[in-house]
Amino acid sequence: MKNTTLKNWVEQYSGTLLRRAAYLLSDKTEAEDVVQEVFVAAFSSYDSFDGKSKPLTWLMAILNRKVADFYRKKYKTEPSIKLDHFFDESGFWKNNDVLNAWNVSNAEAELLDNTDFIKIITDCIEDLPVRWKIPMKMYYLEEKKAPEVSQELNISRTNLWKILQRSRMQLRECLEFNWFIKL
Amino acid sequence: MLKKLMNIMFLSCCEATLLMEKRCAEDISPKENFRLSLHIRMCKWCRIYQEKLEILDGILKIKFFQDGKVNINQSDIQLLKDKVIKNLNI
Numbered sequence: 001m002k003n004t005t006l007k008n009w010v011e012q013y014s015g016t017l018l019r020r021a022a023y024l025l026s027d028k029t030e031a032e033d034v035v036q037e038v039f040v041a042a043f044s045s046y047d048s049f050d051g052k053s054k055p056l057t058w059l060m061a062i063l064n065r066k067v068a069d070f071y072r073k074k075y076k077t078e079p080s081i082k083l084d085h086f087f088d089e090s091g092f093w094k095n096n097d098v099l100n101a102w103n104v105s106n107a108e109a110e111l112l113d114n115t116d117f118i119k120i121i122t123d124c125i126e127d128l129p130v131r132w133k134i135p136m137k138m139y140y141l142e143e144k145k146a147p148e149v150s151q152e153l154n155i156s157r158t159n160l161w162k163i164l165q166r167s168r169m170q171l172r173e174c175l176e177f178n179w180f181i182k183l
Numbered sequence: 184m185l186k187k188l189m190n191i192m193f194l195s196c197c198e199a200t201l202l203m204e205k206r207c208a209e210d211i212s213p214k215e216n217f218r219l220s221l222h223i224r225m226c227k228w229c230r231i232y233q234e235k236l237e238i239l240d241g242i243l244k245i246k247f248f249q250d251g252k253v254n255i256n257q258s259d260i261q262l263l264k265d266k267v268i269k270n271l272n273i
Contacts, residue, residue: 003273006271006273007268007273010264010267010268010271010273011264014260014263014264014267015255015260018255018259018260018263019250019255020249022251022253022255023249023250023251023253026251026252026253027253028253028254028255028259031253032259032263032266035263035267036263036266036267036270039267039270039271040270040271043271043273083197086197087195087196087197090195091195091196091197091198092195092196092197092228093196093228096228098228098231098232098235099227099228099231101231102234102235102238104238108238108241108242108245111242112242112245121242122250122251122252123252125251126251126252136243137249140243140244141249143244145208145210146208146210147210157210161201161204161205162201164204164208165200165201165203165204168204168236168239169200171239172232172235172236172239175239
């Protein structure tokens with residue numbers, strides 16, 4: 001029974017899990033390793049699956065934990081995040097490009113219908129360092145609360161804010177130059 | 184000049200943008216929130232950045248982006264399935 005169920009899950013959910021892992025880790029080989037670990041964990045803790053949630057939800061939760069394990073092992077020290085690209089010594093904006101108007105009235109709907117924009121923002125996100133990208137993606141993925149993410153990834157709350165701040169600064173700049181200025 | 188003065192007296196733009204992240208995640212103290220609101224009211228740069236931050240936040244919340252750039256094809260998935268089944272011996 002357990003073997004048959006597991007086999008079905010492997011058959012049904014491997015693709016979804018692999019895509020999610022590859023999205024979070026930005027690396028196919030690492031993603032494959034993580035998904036294998038997910039199924040090993042699911043196999044050994046099968047009895048704790050009570051069937052109240054959907055199997056995929058349960059497997060995704062394991063996947064998130066495994067990605068967090070991976071992150072903690074890879075980045076053992078707290079990150080140092082520099083903002084000197086954006087701010088001078090007094091903490092004031094270095095460049096005026098932040099003042100450019102983004103002429104979007106119904107921002108989300110309008111932009112998300114545009115395949116060129118989708119491509120550019122995906123590139124901008126993927127250009128972020130993996131060390132920042134993983135927390136940012138995890139934060140947005142499940143609309144998690146910051147305390148959860150910082151705990152899972154073992155980074156201080158302050159550093160999580162700094163990672164989000166730094167990543168968003170870079171995203172803003174990337175979109176500014178690759179999209180909004182060209183409009 | 185006034186901007187610089189304001190930075191020193193209240194909050195720098197660098198600090199303000201960090202507080203924006205906290206506010207966006209609804210994890211900001213009333214005191215921080217007050218200082219941030221004051222700063223935004225007086226600083227055009229941060230006011231515009233705040234608007235952009237909200238746009239970005241809205242966009243990032245949409246699940247549509249969750250594809251990334253790693254290309255996964257059917258044969259990758261099949262290989263993985265075979266590996267897992269062999270590994271678990273099921």
